[in-house]
Amino acid sequence: SAVISQKPSRDICQRGTSLTIQCQVDSQVTMMFWYRQQPGQSLTLIATANQGSEATYESGFVIDKFPISRPNLTFSTLTVSNMSPEDSSIYLCSVVKGASSYEQYFGPGTRLTVT
Amino acid sequence: SQKIEQNSEALNIQEGKTATLTCNYTNYSPAYLQWYRQDPGRGPVFLLLIRENEKEKRKERLKVTFDTTLKQSLFHITASQPADSATYLCALDDSQGGKLIFGQGTELSVKP
Numbered sequence: 001s002a003v004i005s006q007k008p009s010r011d012i013c014q015r016g017t018s019l020t021i022q023c024q025v026d027s028q029v030t031m032m033f034w035y036r037q038q039p040g041q042s043l044t045l046i047a048t049a050n051q052g053s054e055a056t057y058e059s060g061f062v063i064d065k066f067p068i069s070r071p072n073l074t075f076s077t078l079t080v081s082n083m084s085p086e087d088s089s090i091y092l093c094s095v096v097k098g099a100s101s102y103e104q105y106f107g108p109g110t111r112l113t114v115t
Numbered sequence: 116s117q118k119i120e121q122n123s124e125a126l127n128i129q130e131g132k133t134a135t136l137t138c139n140y141t142n143y144s145p146a147y148l149q150w151y152r153q154d155p156g157r158g159p160v161f162l163l164l165i166r167e168n169e170k171e172k173r174k175e176r177l178k179v180t181f182d183t184t185l186k187q188s189l190f191h192i193t194a195s196q197p198a199d200s201a202t203y204l205c206a207l208d209d210s211q212g213g214k215l216i217f218g219q220g221t222e223l224s225v226k227p
Contacts, residue, residue: 092158102164104215109156109157
């Protein structure tokens with residue numbers, strides 16, 4: 001398995017501001033993903049964080065709104081930019097450990113409330 | 116369009132009984148299917164993976180079946196316990212570099 005931490009665990013932000021969420025893994029991993037989980041909903045994939053290159057975004061998500069960095073094999077950040085109340089959600093990072101692995105290990109999530 | 120559907124209603128069962136959760140999908144051809152458990156305020160936790168060429172997989176009190184003809188997976192918890200109460204999510208691979216598509220989840224409540 002993998003131990004994943006996220007910072008902050010929760011935040012309340014004003015509309016128009018930005019928040020950067022950090023994801024730290026205790027070991028090197030091949031893949032890192034960012035998901036959003038809105039209240040009472042399932043997980044929606046935002047993007048795949050690629051080490052040393054631009055993230056791969058899913059339909060409906062754009063880099064200007066959700067810039068992602070992944071400088072190495074154990075760390076990634078997701079920024080939620082120019083926030084609105086619709087961005088209130090739980091943001092989760094997940095990892096896949098090895099090239100022949102498929103199961104994902106999730107961080108505890110960051111609960112974001114935008115007022 | 117592609118769709119994953121799980122039991123929309125919450126499932127309430129008595130302790131000791133077997134819980135059966137359903138995951139149906141359309142317009143996918145997944146190479147594997149996974150089940151996760153999610154407790155309130157926490158990230159999902161991986162439980163089991165079953166590949167398209169496997170009919171059944173077991174792990175302790177958990178059993179998963181995968182019928183690619185019916186496009187359905189069943190997830191069973193035998194001898195259920197109150198500690199099994201959680202939301203259970205099924206997820207399919209998107210055949211593109213490890214991405215998963217999640218169902219909406221089924222909330223299971225096991226009463227003592």
